[in-house]
Amino acid sequence: MQRTQFGEMACSIARTLDVIGEPWSPLILRDVWVGLNRFDQLQADLGISRKVLTERLGHLVEQGVLERHPYDNRPRYEYRLTAKGAELVDLLMVMTAWGDKWLAGEAGPPVLYRHHACGEISGVDLRCAHCGEPMHAGDVDLLPGPGSAA
Amino acid sequence: MQRTQFGEMACSIARTLDVIGEPWSPLILRDVWVGLNRFDQLQADLGISRKVLTERLGHLVEQGVLERHPYDNRPRYEYRLTAKGAELVDLLMVMTAWGDKWLAGEAGPPVLYRHHACGEISGVDLRCAHCGEPMHAGDVDLLPGPGSAA
DNA sequence: ACCTGAAGTTCCTTGAGGGAACCCCGAAGG
DNA sequence: CCTTCGGGGTTCCCTCAAGGAACTTCAGGT
Numbered sequence: 001m002q003r004t005q006f007g008e009m010a011c012s013i014a015r016t017l018d019v020i021g022e023p024w025s026p027l028i029l030r031d032v033w034v035g036l037n038r039f040d041q042l043q044a045d046l047g048i049s050r051k052v053l054t055e056r057l058g059h060l061v062e063q064g065v066l067e068r069h070p071y072d073n074r075p076r077y078e079y080r081l082t083a084k085g086a087e088l089v090d091l092l093m094v095m096t097a098w099g100d101k102w103l104a105g106e107a108g109p110p111v112l113y114r115h116h117a118c119g120e121i122s123g124v125d126l127r128c129a130h131c132g133e134p135m136h137a138g139d140v141d142l143l144p145g146p147g148s149a150a
Numbered sequence: 151m152q153r154t155q156f157g158e159m160a161c162s163i164a165r166t167l168d169v170i171g172e173p174w175s176p177l178i179l180r181d182v183w184v185g186l187n188r189f190d191q192l193q194a195d196l197g198i199s200r201k202v203l204t205e206r207l208g209h210l211v212e213q214g215v216l217e218r219h220p221y222d223n224r225p226r227y228e229y230r231l232t233a234k235g236a237e238l239v240d241l242l243m244v245m246t247a248w249g250d251k252w253l254a255g256e257a258g259p260p261v262l263y264r265h266h267a268c269g270e271i272s273g274v275d276l277r278c279a280h281c282g283e284p285m286h287a288g289d290v291d292l293l294p295g296p297g298s299a300a
Numbered sequence: 301a302c303c304t305g306a307a308g309t310t311c312c313t314t315g316a317g318g319g320a321a322c323c324c325c326g327a328a329g330g
Numbered sequence: 331c332c333t334t335c336g337g338g339g340t341t342c343c344c345t346c347a348a349g350g351a352a353c354t355t356c357a358g359g360t
Binding site: 004038039040043050051053054074075076077 | 336337338339340341348349
């Protein structure tokens with residue numbers, strides 16, 4: 001965990017980091033997304049310390065990103081993405097795209113995405129929600145919004 | 151810093167975290183993106199410890215995300231995004247979109263993006279690079295790729 | 301010769317991450 | 331009824347990274 005809390009900053013990036021910025025959190029989300037829903041599965045897959053896993057899951061549940069819910073009529077629980085959490089998968093897909101492009105090396109990407117709509121192996125691209133044209137680092141101006149500190 | 155190195159995992163998310171997963175790194179990138187390029191500017195804006203800032207900048211330069219380069223013909227340096235780093239801004243924009251939606255509260259988003267192509271205030275949306283249709287958590291199947299461990 | 305300002309570096313303290321052992325609870329087996 | 335098993339955590343200790351503040355270095359300006 002970062003010692004400095006980012007959540008108080010007037011910045012959506014900082015606030016998002018307060019939710020999933022701790023080490024392991026994005027990987028936990030990825031695992032839950034792909035269907036590893038139980039404590040021991042996560043622990044085994046990630047090799048994370050049980051103590052830290054407990055802390056992370058607690059935090060993610062508290063933030064409304066995961067839901068802990070019982071199964072099998074005994075003290076067994078599984079974790080699932082909430083709607084809020086499912087939208088964080090966007091972030092994971094963009095990380096995947098960047099990692100595939102810049103870090104995968106000779107071997108190529110470890111995982112491929114097949115898009116339901118077109119059936120093709122593909123990746124994500126960022127588009128303007130308004131006009132549908134590409135939207136990347138150089139394509140925007142930044143303006144102070146209603147929630148700015150000033 | 152995470153004690154466990156994620157870079158060795160066969161996962162582009164984990165590898166990406168190895169580059170920018172440390173606390174502060176995404177915020178440093180954001181600041182450099184918006185034009186805070188010098189050590190003291192970054193330190194003052196973020197309130198980060200100078201020691202940690204030195205470490206983070208060093209790591210980001212080593213990873214090829216930032217370039218350190220001299221100005222003013224004396225021991226003065228500024229940091230700039232490389233092409234590799236500029237593409238990481240995609241990640242920041244997605245984090246912003248999510249934070250704006252789920253964490254901004256009453257006050258609304260602290261920062262707005264105006265898209266050059268259409269001139270409108272807008273945000274990003276994820277589309278399939280192949281067919282252009284929306285691509286989110288439920289719209290894909292995952293398949294093992296060439297670089298998978300198996 | 302002195303001051304200033306940028307860009308680090310050093311040193312100390314605190315607390316989060318790693319690791320392994322331990323605990324609790326309900327079910328199933330004998 | 332007593333024991334074992336397996337999921338889901340807790341507890342404890344150790345190490346190393348983050349915070350914080352003071353110190354250093356180098357070049358220019360006055």
